Each structure stands twice: as structure tokens, then as C-alpha cells.
Amino acid sequence: MRILVNERGAERLLSRHLWVFARDVVSGPEAPGLFPVYWGRRLLALALYNPQSALRVRAFRFRPAEDPEKALLENLQRAVSRRLGALGREPEGGFRLAHAEGDFLPGLVVDYYAGHAVVQATAYAWEALLPQVAEILKPYVKSVLARNDAKAREMEGLPLYVRPLWGEVPERVTVKEGRVRYLVDLKGGQKTGAFLDQRENRTLMESLRGERALDVFSYAGGFALHLALGFKEVVAVDSSGEALAWAQENARMNGLAIQTVEANAFDYLRALEKAGERFDLVVLDPPAFAKGKKDLERAYRAYKEVNLRAIRLLKEGGVLATASCSHYLTEPLFYGMLAEAAKDTHRVLRVLERRGQPFDHPVLLNHPETHYLKFALLEVL
Known part of the structure; x- marks a missing residue:
């Protein structure tokens, strides 16, 4: 199965913009998932796809891969690895481990608060991958919480919920930032907590x-x-x-x-x-x-x-x-x-x-x- 885009959609991906909207998608699978994107016979990208969403295509890789799921999760591992130096210097701090499109992880944010991870997925294809996301995060944190209560999920046809993915999630944690400390409500604070x-x-x-x-x-x-x-x-x-x-x-x-x-x-x-x-x-x-x-x-x-x-x-x-x-x-x-x-x-x-x-x-x-x-x-x- 593949996604076919028109010339305008191809121009966006060739310019290395990660998004293609519904108006520029010629055809695609009936169900959401991870699929290759083509313009005619030319492979343009691998992408998260949702036929229900106006933001139809979210690219995460611009070259082929035998296993698109593995390639996407490798992007997450690379993103976390780039932050390990900061976590080592300030394990009680607050950092973003995965920054959606900025880390070629469209629709996924992972924030770190003093040893605890909060995940927010706003693209449909991530929902089935949340157990694998938690597995990647386990070596670096004490718990993983899904804060999937963002309104953007409704546009993807996803339910809103907050639930632990792994470990014992505290109600709140204390984060060190410079010379001060502040409290974070992991389950109810703004965004992922702060x-x-x-x-x-x-x-x-x-x-x-x-x-x-x-x-x-x-x-x-x-x-x-x-x-x-x-x-x-x-x-x-x-x-x-x-x-x-x-x-x-x-x-x-x-x-x-x-x-x-x-x-x-x-x-x-x-x-x-x-x-x-x-x-x-x-x-x-x-x-x-x-x-x-x-x-x-x-x-x-x-x-x-x-x-x-x-x-x-x-x-x-x-x-x-x-x-x-x-x-x-x-x-x-x-x-x-x-x-x-x-x-x-x-x-x-x-x-x-x-x-x-x-x-x-x-x-x-x-x-x-x-x-x-x-x-x-x-x-x-």
C-alpha cells in the first residue's frame, strides 16, 4: 500500500517540508498507518498517514526503509540520545526528549520531568506504537505517562485520556531549574505539565x-x-x-x-x-x-x-x-x-x-x- 500525491504535494516533500494536506493527496490506504509516499513512480518519503485528517501526510524519513515502523522508532531513540548529556548534568531538571517534527517524530512530544516521562501523541499512527515508545524510554526514567488529552487528537479521530504506560506515576514532581525548584502536576498541568x-x-x-x-x-x-x-x-x-x-x-x-x-x-x-x-x-x-x-x-x-x-x-x-x-x-x-x-x-x-x-x-x-x-x-x- 502506498500514498500518491499530486505535483504540489511532491513539491512540498521535495523541499523537505514534512506536511502534505488532504487537497494534495491523490490516493491512499483506507486505514491510518505508516506508508511510503510516491509522486508517480518516484518515492518521496515515508510518512504517518490518516485518511480522516486534513493534515493527511506527515513525513518522517526521506529515503526508503525495509521496516518503516523500525525507522520511525529509531528517530525517537536518536532524539533521546541527543538529550542524554543534559539529563546526565541535571537529572532533576526538565527537558524535551522528543520535539515532534523538529526530531522527525511528527505528532509526538515526550517531556522529561526529574526522572519521569510524559508522552503526548497527536497523530493517529502513534497510538498503536505507544508500548514501543515506553520501552525506548524505560532505561532513562522511572515512569512513563500518556497525557493524551490534547484537543488536537479529536481532529485525528482519537479518544482523549490520561493513563500510565509504565511504572508508578506520581501526582506531581519537583523540577530543578537553575537556582530554583518548581512543582509540576504531571496528570493535570498545562500541556504535558509545564x-x-x-x-x-x-x-x-x-x-x-x-x-x-x-x-x-x-x-x-x-x-x-x-x-x-x-x-x-x-x-x-x-x-x-x-x-x-x-x-x-x-x-x-x-x-x-x-x-x-x-x-x-x-x-x-x-x-x-x-x-x-x-x-x-x-x-x-x-x-x-x-x-x-x-x-x-x-x-x-x-x-x-x-x-x-x-x-x-x-x-x-x-x-x-x-x-x-x-x-x-x-x-x-x-x-x-x-x-x-x-x-x-x-x-x-x-x-x-x-x-x-x-x-x-x-x-x-x-x-x-x-x-x-x-x-x-x-x-x-
Whole structure:
């Protein structure tokens, strides 16, 4: 059995983009699975395939293999092997062991939290392979949990569930990150439990010093904890009271003091500006305002507004640490938005650092969707 694509689908695979959508698939098997992809008689790739999904083809290899399943699982083993140095240096840390398309493992994410693995599969073909995935992970972890509760699974025709694949899975674990520790709810936290892609940007905050810092869209206080090591007053703002309760628990565990405010970020920033409040540093780590291409114009305005408000709150020489996790807001658009916000506030932004995803969230230049995180450290003059 094979998948046949049209010329446009072939062009995508020949350019080494991993995806082909339903409109460019001429024919394919009736059931999901792993199959070779052809353009006429030319083999283009091996791919995960689901005839029910709009994202019909997800390539994982661009050369033949006698056993496609073995080839896919070898990609997982290679991905894990590339992270072993980090795990050895910080076994109590948090790392991504498998980054979907970035590791030629489309539809599969595996995160490591202090010796425990959390797996999330959002492509149909992975469902039957989860026992093999757990077997590959066993030598490196104490337990493997399937967090298959992502809404994206519904588009693949898959059920939502959370269940152990191997070992005894704790309700929560303590993860070490730089000089702080934080709690992770493996079975109920955001995504697979926490947001690991900002790890290195959070630890960067430990090198900064000042009087007052503001962490907006704080979730469980990730940036605020690191800032509390060097700032006399740290305020963490989030719309979730539950997340802020976790932030306070994390702060107590580290012997740190932070203030938490449950509020809509936009409303709170306006209120701070009206009250004449000023800060030495503001962190903005919002959710993806642009979840689809159609959202980009509205999202651009939202990113600009929240950054504009933050700039107005900063003292001269203050620092803005700002991020976007939407790949639709490209890096040029991100920095263009920041330039517009600076212009509208009549202030100058000096770039201190341009940053992005850590090594365990690899980017494929041929597959731009893998490049989603932008992070800028800016001095406000």
C-alpha cells in the first residue's frame, strides 16, 4: 500500500517540508498507518498517514526503509540520545526528549520531568506504537505517562485520556531549574505539565538585579521565581487563581517572596499605568494570540498593545523581556511589532539579546512551523 500525491504535494516533500494536506493527496490506504509516499513512480518519503485528517501526510524519513515502523522508532531513540548529556548534568531538571517534527517524530512530544516521562501523541499512527515508545524510554526514567488529552487528537479521530504506560506515576514532581525548584502536576498541568521551552530564558533572569519586577501571564510563577533571587519586589500576574496558588507554593518551597495578582493582563497593565507605577523589569510571556493564520491581524494588535503598555511602565534603563510563542507571528513581524510599540511610546528600545527555543526544541529551516518561540531582552531608553 502506498500514498500518491499530486505535483504540489511532491513539491512540498521535495523541499523537505514534512506536511502534505488532504487537497494534495491523490490516493491512499483506507486505514491510518505508516506508508511510503510516491509522486508517480518516484518515492518521496515515508510518512504517518490518516485518511480522516486534513493534515493527511506527515513525513518522517526521506529515503526508503525495509521496516518503516523500525525507522520511525529509531528517530525517537536518536532524539533521546541527543538529550542524554543534559539529563546526565541535571537529572532533576526538565527537558524535551522528543520535539515532534523538529526530531522527525511528527505528532509526538515526550517531556522529561526529574526522572519521569510524559508522552503526548497527536497523530493517529502513534497510538498503536505507544508500548514501543515506553520501552525506548524505560532505561532513562522511572515512569512513563500518556497525557493524551490534547484537543488536537479529536481532529485525528482519537479518544482523549490520561493513563500510565509504565511504572508508578506520581501526582506531581519537583523540577530543578537553575537556582530554583518548581512543582509540576504531571496528570493535570498545562500541556504535558509545564512549559519547558522558556527554561533557558527563565534562568537568564537570575543574572538581573533591581528593585521592582513584573511577571505578566505568569502561570505558576516561572519567571517570577528566578527574578525573586535578584529583585526586592516581584509581582506575578495571571488570570488563573489556581496557577497563582502554585506560584505561591513554589515561592515558599524556595524560601522566596512574590506577590500574586489574579487579573486580566490587559486591564491590569492599564490600571498600573493610570496609577503611575514604574518597574525596573517587565516580563511578557503571553499565550499564542495567533492560533491560526486568520488570527494574525488581531493577534498582532494584541501583542502590540501589551508590549506598548509594558514599555510605558518601565523606568529609563529598565528591561523588557518579551516573548511570542505563535509561529504565525514570524521573527520579522515580532521585531517589527516591537519597533512600532517603541515608536508609539516615543521611547527607544535597545536590543540586549535575541533569543528563542532551547536546544531540546529543535528548529527545521525547511519546516518553518517548528520555529515558534521568539524572546527579546530589550533596554528601554
